[in-house]
Amino acid sequence: MTECNVVDLVVIGGGINGAGIARDAAGRGLSVILCEKGDLAEGTSSRSGKLVHGGLRYLEYYEFRLVREALIEREVLLNAASHIIWPMRFVLPHSPDDRPAWLVRLGLFLYDHLGGRKRLPGTRSLDLRRDPEGAPILDKYTKGFEYSDCWVDDARLVVLNAVDAARRGAEVLTRTACTSARRENGAWMVELRDEATGETRSVTAKGIVNAAGPWVNDIVGRVAGRNSRRNVRLVKGSHIIVPKFWEGNQAYLVQNHDKRVIFINPYEGDKALIGTTDIAYEGRPEEVSADEAEIDYLLKAVNRYFKEKLRREDVLETFSGVRPLFDDGKGNPSAVTRDYSFDLDEGDGAPMLNIYGGKITTFRELSEHAIEKIATFYPGLKGSWTASATLPGGDIANADFVGFAEELRTAYPWMPRPLIHQFGRLYGTITRQIVGGATSIEGLGRHFGGHLYEAEVRYLAANEWARTAEDVMRRRTKKGLHMSAAERADFTRWFDANLAAAI
Template structure:
């Protein structure tokens, strides 16, 4: 999709970083009429933004650190994001068993009262107390757990959220270049000259732009020093969070939040219909963020954390997949505990010459408000309007009538009775109304082309290559979808071979 996109050599704004912040900023700017180019050194959502706990949430535990403004902002965003992406964002109910030795019941009740009311909740049900001995969510838990609390948050297909924002950038006239690194940026009073290097071919090009936004996530400081030749005194903490995936541990759709004896909390969430996702850790990190992976200690830590609660224990041998991401947290304090470092963000604008805005910190839930504030800061300098539009326009595939996903799924199944129900659900949850583009005129599974295993057919791989920048098996089955969990190693190799063939055709075209 991007490789054939015609590029100018002059832009209003170059955004460096194809994670959720960069994607959101580029979408917002393109929608205000700016000529935008977004570049990302890897695949879209290659690093931190595909390694989250997959939640759009207020951050219940941040209330303990008096982060009321952050929680309020995040809670208000939950329902906005549900409105623009009802296919990839949906409500979850969380169960928090009470362990009186860790936090008193009155503290949890007070926190949940604030959580219910800080963000102007309208769509999601409020919190309530539970008798775990009689409630269905108590069945998988140890008999010693008598009492609990239930509250609401939302699930998000995190890497898909990034891709959908980028699709909207191109739909609004912008340019998106994955696998393109910003290797140099020279600044004058009027503009930037930015060198872009294609990380596949090694080819370099230069573009001019009136402003640059550095949204490089854990590379934000390195980009400033290496490509922009600046010394910046912002205090950025790199923190690694790791998750594990195990076979399904309970047979209902609610999720769990477990208090750990170190003061942290751990989530256990139904995942991809057949698994349970458990996370996350918080470990100070040094080194290349691209090489982050779950350590044996982290895997054991997560197993131990849930084993305090579930009757059926797990051990590292049960883990079918792990993933890790590195967050860049901005901190002006001398806080030693990385769990206590704020998840809020900081925007640093230097308008002494051609504008440079650097983004420090942030979280998926507040990406849209971060993007709006970032573009608001550079818009007056570029002659663009101040306009809060992104919460009203659906993301690609999210134009489901009334945001009623269940009704859309019913109609999809009725129109395509040959489509297996689980497959229909997965396609609709990943692609929303764009499912129709994948299925096209197909009247049977055979019409979808080669079958690669599980419910993956060539029609989906082709759509991902043509519409969503997927160039490798990893792009398709671990970021655009999580089908890698369902495929055998041999099947994954067949997907890799298919993409290699597509890339060869593209190279010789």
């Protein structure tokens, strides 16, 4: 067992809430350890619908406060990370068999005005028979609406919060499980285990934040030996990836017969991301996967509206995530609140704050409120700061990504436009650090396929805790989607031989 350390706060869980809380706390002057038993964003936070949005459908459940706060946060995050978050227009074909047009129009009016929208364009009505957005839609749907929300690279949002936390002094430990937490003499004695080596480490912490997502009550009970006062509702959401089958950058939102809405979003240029389902889940969160019934459900929802019919063989990939929602007693999984809830255990002056629920859009606000919830245990704590701060790589003038991309083209005239776009979108101003002094494409090192080059991989291993080839291809980037099976296998062998042993 290694030497004992003393810190202000141990944050358990490397998803969006844990990374956001670690960043907020470190920026207020606390000494922080963030531990994650797997990779950053390996669970729920990389398996979302990739949206920063207010949650249009939550209006139907009278979640007006949640929608308003999410819409406000949408603009805050857009300014903080305009390289990984950007505006997207959503086309909603109206089906007279489902919600009436006046109700949809009223919902969109509220959506436009609840959150003090500044940067995004408002709603407009569409004639699907004439407007180009209606071209892929079946002729029987003649009326539609178009509104704004934002796209986000969810896994990179998590990683960039962890990077910023580390820059502000936090220690980020991936593939490190919290195996025990016990109160002693007004503090927490925490044991951490490196999952690769089996080495253990003892840490004394003034407080703990449990942001373990679907495993929140496992940490409360098995690890800390406490009794949970809150129930978590596990809800599975599955998505499918297919080739993109329409022209234009717009996304679509369709209403299904069961009143659920399905997003059909452009994804990685030439693909489409379709989801999500909402199904009560009782299995092990790490074993979640999309079943055939969910895949069929999503395909049928799309085929109900579009001229081009999707088939099972069109599905390139699927993924599922388990949302750890606060159980408010509602039977319908779609009606369970997406709001967050805190459970503060203050015993013996050593707080343990357990996080239930939440959504990607409101993670920054949740993080701020979480630290404020335990602020009395940390005299002299600095005030909130994240509302006006950019994330790493997001310090782009006027949050103007188009202008920034032109700067990169001027700086690197030898670099292909698609690669410049990918670097800019993934890394923002950090692109300059990755490219370094390279003056040709050869200067980026070995090419692994798609737009993945050695310089980028080495940066990710050295600065973003990429420990396996999958960390690179699935979470730090999505470049594995653009590589052949042989290329992915070759890259994995190279990574294991050249980087894994040295990390």
